[in-house]
Amino acid sequence: MDHSPRNSTVSATSTRMVDVLVPVALDQTYSYRVPRGMELKAGDLVGVPLGPREVLAVVWAENANPDPRLHNRLKDVSEKLDAPPLKSELRALVDWVANYTLGPRGMVLRMCLRMGENLGPERMRAGVRLVGDPPRRLTPARRRVIEVLSDRLLHGKSDVVKEAGVSAGVIDGLVDEGTLTVEPLPPPPPPPAPDPAYGQPEFSHLQRAAVDAMRALAANGTFHVALLDGVTGSGKTEVYFEAVAETIRRGKQSLILMPEIALTGQFLDRFAQRFGVRPLEWHSELTPRTRARNWAAISEGSAPVVVGARSALFLPYANLGLIIVDEEHDQAYKQDDGVHYHARDMAVVRAHIAKIPIVLASATPSVESEVNARKGRYQRIALPSRFGGQHMPHIEAIDLRREQPARGRFISPRLAGEIRTAIERREQALLFLNRRGYAPLTLCRACGHRFACTICDAWLVDHRFRQRLVCHHCGFSMPRPNVCPHCAAEESLVAVGPGVERLQEEAATLFPEARAMVLSSDLITSIETMRSELNEIAEGRVDIIIGTQLVAKGHNFPRLNLVGVVDADLGLSNGDPRAAERTWQLLNQVIGRAGREQGRGIGYLQTHQPEHPVMKALIACDREAFYNSEIELRERTLYPPFGRLAGLIISAGDRPSAEGFARRLVAMAPRDERVKVLGPAEAPLAVIKGRYRFRILVKSARGFDLSDYLRNWLAVAPKPKGNLKLETDVDPQSF
Numbered sequence: 001m002d003h004s005p006r007n008s009t010v011s012a013t014s015t016r017m018v019d020v021l022v023p024v025a026l027d028q029t030y031s032y033r034v035p036r037g038m039e040l041k042a043g044d045l046v047g048v049p050l051g052p053r054e055v056l057a058v059v060w061a062e063n064a065n066p067d068p069r070l071h072n073r074l075k076d077v078s079e080k081l082d083a084p085p086l087k088s089e090l091r092a093l094v095d096w097v098a099n100y101t102l103g104p105r106g107m108v109l110r111m112c113l114r115m116g117e118n119l120g121p122e123r124m125r126a127g128v129r130l131v132g133d134p135p136r137r138l139t140p141a142r143r144r145v146i147e148v149l150s151d152r153l154l155h156g157k158s159d160v161v162k163e164a165g166v167s168a169g170v171i172d173g174l175v176d177e178g179t180l181t182v183e184p185l186p187p188p189p190p191p192p193a194p195d196p197a198y199g200q201p202e203f204s205h206l207q208r209a210a211v212d213a214m215r216a217l218a219a220n221g222t223f224h225v226a227l228l229d230g231v232t233g234s235g236k237t238e239v240y241f242e243a244v245a246e247t248i249r250r251g252k253q254s255l256i257l258m259p260e261i262a263l264t265g266q267f268l269d270r271f272a273q274r275f276g277v278r279p280l281e282w283h284s285e286l287t288p289r290t291r292a293r294n295w296a297a298i299s300e301g302s303a304p305v306v307v308g309a310r311s312a313l314f315l316p317y318a319n320l321g322l323i324i325v326d327e328e329h330d331q332a333y334k335q336d337d338g339v340h341y342h343a344r345d346m347a348v349v350r351a352h353i354a355k356i357p358i359v360l361a362s363a364t365p366s367v368e369s370e371v372n373a374r375k376g377r378y379q380r381i382a383l384p385s386r387f388g389g390q391h392m393p394h395i396e397a398i399d400l401r402r403e404q405p406a407r408g409r410f411i412s413p414r415l416a417g418e419i420r421t422a423i424e425r426r427e428q429a430l431l432f433l434n435r436r437g438y439a440p441l442t443l444c445r446a447c448g449h450r451f452a453c454t455i456c457d458a459w460l461v462d463h464r465f466r467q468r469l470v471c472h473h474c475g476f477s478m479p480r481p482n483v484c485p486h487c488a489a490e491e492s493l494v495a496v497g498p499g500v501e502r503l504q505e506e507a508a509t510l511f512p513e514a515r516a517m518v519l520s521s522d523l524i525t526s527i528e529t530m531r532s533e534l535n536e537i538a539e540g541r542v543d544i545i546i547g548t549q550l551v552a553k554g555h556n557f558p559r560l561n562l563v564g565v566v567d568a569d570l571g572l573s574n575g576d577p578r579a580a581e582r583t584w585q586l587l588n589q590v591i592g593r594a595g596r597e598q599g600r601g602i603g604y605l606q607t608h609q610p611e612h613p614v615m616k617a618l619i620a621c622d623r624e625a626f627y628n629s630e631i632e633l634r635e636r637t638l639y640p641p642f643g644r645l646a647g648l649i650i651s652a653g654d655r656p657s658a659e660g661f662a663r664r665l666v667a668m669a670p671r672d673e674r675v676k677v678l679g680p681a682e683a684p685l686a687v688i689k690g691r692y693r694f695r696i697l698v699k700s701a702r703g704f705d706l707s708d709y710l711r712n713w714l715a716v717a718p719k720p721k722g723n724l725k726l727e728t729d730v731d732p733q734s735f
């Protein structure tokens with residue numbers, strides 16, 4: 001075969017090769033031949049044959065010195081796609097993130113290419129036009145098509161299918177007969193651009209310095225990290241909008257990352273008040289069509305501002321000029337499946353690679369960012385008081401050891417009294433409990449049986465609205481029985497502890513005339529219902545808001561002055577080294593919802609340990625006290641950011657395989673006195689979805705290349721086979 005003239009022509013004319021990266025869970029690149037007449041550069045999007053399939057890939061390197069022996073065994077690149085190439089800065093980010101997280105490079109690349117069903121909107125949007133005479137055989141369906149197209153203008157093919165009520169085949173037939181032509185539809189006009197001068201507010205003298213700093217950093221346009229550190233209600237959003245405005249003026253794109261895009265209805269409106277139009281959104285709930293259109297606008301540069309969840313960080317911006325990470329401390333920035341990465345940290349990496357400024361905004365910065373600001377690595381831009389002279393909420397503890405709620409109740413008499421007063425003044429009250437459902441545990445009073453998930457190491461949570469017991473880890477659920485399945489006793493099952501649904505029941509008995517609303521992620525079916533419920537609260541049509549952490553973030557409820565934290569100790573005692581930091585952040589955020597317009601906010605912490613440093617710092621409004629004690633503790637124990645951590649999670653369908661493999665891994669760990677390998681131990685949730693999980697924790701000094709250490713270790717260690725799975729989590733956020 002090699003001697004056939006045809007083959008020799010091919011090899012004589014296509015001696016060039018490229019290495020491409022395929023967006024699947026593989027780390028290495030593959031070489032392909034470049035067919036004659038095809039011009040390819042690094043970053044180009046191409047189609048290549050991979051096994052039996054044709055897949056999308058990105059040219060990673062132009063291979064200058066192909067090995068001629070290899071050459072004959074390679075396949076050709078099948079096509080070069082009509083899309084902007086992936087810029088070198090994004091390719092560098094993919095390489096960097098893969099190297100740091102130990103996630104396969106192809107998986108990281110995949111995060112850059114989530115562009116909807118098709119490549120660009122143009123591919124989906126074929127147009128047809130009437131050009132010739134009607135065909136001899138004129139069926140009723142064909143007649144309808146010709147009627148729709150009688151103006152001889154270009155129509156979208158799919159629109160004609162709908163309007164004429166025919167199948168696409170009817171149109172194709174008319175094209176074959178020369179009656180119609182197919183032409184690509186012009187791309188849709190770009191959305192109206194945000195106007196940096198549209199609604200610029202007057203800034204208070206306390207905000208001025210921060211505003212100037214924002215404008216300067218955006219105007220400078222070089223790599224620079226600023227920590228916008230401002231108490232809740234200080235106007236951080238208005239202030240960082242000035243950096244966005246400056247970036248728009250410079251003709252560059254801004255990315256605003258948000259931890260929870262489902263909650264940004266109010267944000268989009270505020271953006272529109274400031275800039276005249278809403279920004280482009282990027283999150284998992286976009287329809288494939290919108291996703292494709294937005295992806296194209298982002299990669300072609302026609303979207304000046306993008307607001308998105310963490311996945312928006314990996315998009316191929318045409319000319320990114322600024323990144324804002326709002327609520328930078330939020331845990332939702334950590335992705336814990338597939339590639340384990342922290343979007344805030346990777347955003348700093350992207351800004352560094354792209355040489356652009358980045359702003360991290362928070363009222364309760366992460367300990368990492370606080371330390372970076374104290375050491376001068378980040379510029380601190382502070383807004384220490386609320387806009388308009390409003391006072392910060394006053395915070396008091398309710399000591400549950402002395403002021404107990406009645407039996408089977410969870411709201412203490414004092415808190416109930418305060419809520420009643422608030423309602424009488426026609427103000428709102430928020431009851432905060434970070435627990436979904438009715439009760440976290442159901443047990444039988446007769447035999448002590450506890451309802452647990454059959455495949456996870458977890459109790460089933462009673463959800464009364466749905467009338468089911470539900471596992472929060474795998475989603476398993478069963479109807480709530482009337483009879484104990486263990487001892488057959490009747491009427492013996494009791495709910496133990498509160499969830500938000502149970503609080504609603506208690507609120508209904510305590511305040512029968514009040515209008516209460518529960519906000520919890522499992523009760524919300526779509527972003528739209530979420531946004532409309534938040535609107536009802538903001539407009540004052542609700543007296544008591546009962547919610548999980550969903551209500552803690554970012555909202556502005558003008559008539560809310562009272563926040564009651566039902567169980568302030570909830571997150572403190574789970575053994576997680578970040579428990580104190582999390583609790584401090586969450587409680588500050590949720591109490592920060594109070595008194596934003598009227599300045600009479602008050603927060604009550606129901607707690608069993610009012611002397612805990614977190615409670616004391618909250619009550620004294622002493623931010624420095626909290627960070628000082630937490631930083632001192634981390635420094636002493638060498639926890640991040642004073643030491644480094646990585647986790648290896650080993651899971652398998654049976655316990656001995658998981659544990660055995662974990663032990664063999666530990667035995668292979670390279671010796672290095674700068675590293676401590678701890679474990680294996682059962683992971684905190686030892687069984688999830690029937691998989692047994694063990695965890696190895698690796699601890700090192702700050703500045704040590706933990707990723708490299710892990711890579712060397714895993715290179716010599718046995719590979720997980722069959723049912724075994726090994727995940728790497730560099731900088732784990734929870735334990």
Ligand code: ADP
Pocket residue numbers: 201202203204207230231232233234235236237238239387556
């Ligand atoms: P933060 O994000 O710091 O909690 P926001 O940006 O939400 O604070 O601001 C709190 C409130 O104050 C918002 O209603 C905002 O519109 C208003 N605000 C802040 N700065 C100004 C300003 N300069 N002019 C008018 N309103 C402002």
Ligand code: ZN
Pocket residue numbers: 453454455456458471472473474475476689
């Ligand atoms: Zn389960």
